[in-house]
Amino acid sequence: MGTADGTVTGSTKVVDHGADADRYVFAVMGDGFTAAEQPAFQTACTGFTTALQATRPFDAVWNQINVHRIDIESHQSGADNPLACGDGSAPTGGATTADTYLDARYCGDGSIRRLLTVDSGLAQTTANARVPGWDVIVVIVNHAEYGGSGGGKVAVYSVAADALEVALHELGHSAYGLADEYEYYQGCSSGETDHDTYTGPEPGEPNVTAVSDRSTLKWRHLVASATPVPTTTNPDCTTCDTQANPVGANDIGAFAGAKYFHCGLYRPAHDCLMRTVGSSLPFCAVCQEAIKAEITRGSSPACFVASAVYADTTHPDVVWLRDWRDRRLRPGARGRTGARALVAVYGRVGPPAARHVQRHPALARLLRDRVLGPAVGLARRHGRRG
Incomplete structure (x- = not known):
């Protein structure tokens, strides 16, 4: 089982918005795809990136995201899908076993068939070797039974119907808490x-x-x-x-x-x-804030002073300010040239200013209550998000 049941054959950067060190990095790999089925895996990977880009809030921060595809040839096609599971369900199309690189298996905890798991430790080791700057791993399993799982920065989903919605749901767990x-x-x-x-x-x-x-x-x-x-x-x-x-x-x-x-x-x-x-509302506003906070925290210049003022990088006002900045930096955005110049200057003066604010709590309260808080509140009410 495991590495004896397949081979990592290569990796390709399929979405490139700059150096991985400055971006939020997805590492996408497959399990249960044989050598002959690699074109199917590549198509599935393209489908995932297309769906990701079209979904809020990923569309708003797409220029901060890189995606790498890691090609893995499993010895056999599919995944383990046992006859018996604790929920009393039967496997669609009958029970299956397959020797795959990441040991994909339905009924992963013994109680619910839809819980599709892989060897997450091996997935992380594989990503470390091929894409050392990864932030989250996505595993696409070559099996038609509905299923998925998330946790430990590894999201898993099958190629069943609604597969892409499952992928996004599991990302919610694995990458964004x-x-x-x-x-x-x-x-x-x-x-x-x-x-x-x-x-x-x-x-x-x-x-x-x-x-x-x-x-x-x-x-x-x-x-x-x-x-x-x-x-x-x-x-x-x-x-x-x-x-x-x-x-x-x-x-x-x-x-x-x-x-x-x-x-x-x-x-x-x-x-x-x-x-x-399959909900008509992919991610609600609360979930979108959490996702954007995680992506921008690891991919773009921090809001140094705002984070110091609020002493919380995930505070809604800090998230809003990062979002405003990132929208201004998007290609074609109004005022993009000026915003880029401002960010460049802020990258130099922001850290020392933030340290000064951190040493003076009274100044932090003043800036929060009299400057940043009212300014963000006014902009929210007037819908000026850039």
């Missing part, structure tokens, strides 16, 4: 009894919360004043809530049911890709 927003584990009709009401601590993920108070909601800056909080409540915590969305499709609020629980946790949108594969 997003939680599943659906309110069940095995399924609403599965009869599961241990997912009624969440009673644990506040989750660390940016897109789920146990808080239903507007004033302390972690994404309160994105909730319109007319939107009630909580936005929905589940009248029967023994089952999934099926009520219709009471607000607009893109509106952010606090909707009951998230991270495998019917009650006790809230998600920011009624529906989004972190809840439903």
Whole structure:
């Protein structure tokens, strides 16, 4: 199993926006593609990059992204798909076994068939050897059964229907720390009894919360004043809530049911890709902020002073300022030449200015409360995002 079941044959930089050290880097590799099936893997890789570029917020920061394709020839085609799985399901088309480089396998935890896993340690070792500057790994598995998984900076998906939506969903977990927003584990009709009401601590993920108070909601800056909080409540915590969305499709609020629980946790949108594969809203505004914060943190000049003022590189105002800057730097953007000159100067004077702010907390508070906060708030209200 593992490296004895295949060979890494090469790598190609398929999206090049500059040096990897200055960009957010995807390493895309396949498993279960034989030598004869390499054209199919290359086509699948192209499909992934096309979908990524067309999806918000990746489209807004596309010039900060590089993609490398790592070619791996597995000895056999497909993936392991056992006859028995804990959820009682049967493999579509019958059980299969395959000797593949990354040991792709459905029912990876023994309980849910859709959990498609690979040897993530080997995936990382392979990426380290071919693309040492990678930020996230994407593994495309050559099997038609629906499935995927995410975590540890490795996202996995199969070539089944809805494959690209699964890829983006799993990226949400692997690269950007997003939680599943659906309110069940095995399924609403599965009869599961241990997912009624969440009673644990506040989750660390940016897109789920146990808080239903507007004033302390972690994404309160994105909730319109007319939107009630909580936005929905589940009248029967023994089952999934099926009520219709009471607000607009893109509106952010606090909707009951998230991270495998019917009650006790809230998600920011009624529906989004972190809840439903194929959702009409790929990533909600909260998820988009988290994604952009991660990409810009590793790929472009930091907002030195703003980060020092807020003492938090992921604060919504800092994220907004980075987004404004990056939009101004996009090819064809209005004022791009001036923005590039400003960023170049800021790259020299920003770090010492930030250190000065860090040494003077009173100055940081003054800049936050009297300068940056009001300026960003005014720009948000007038929609001037560059």
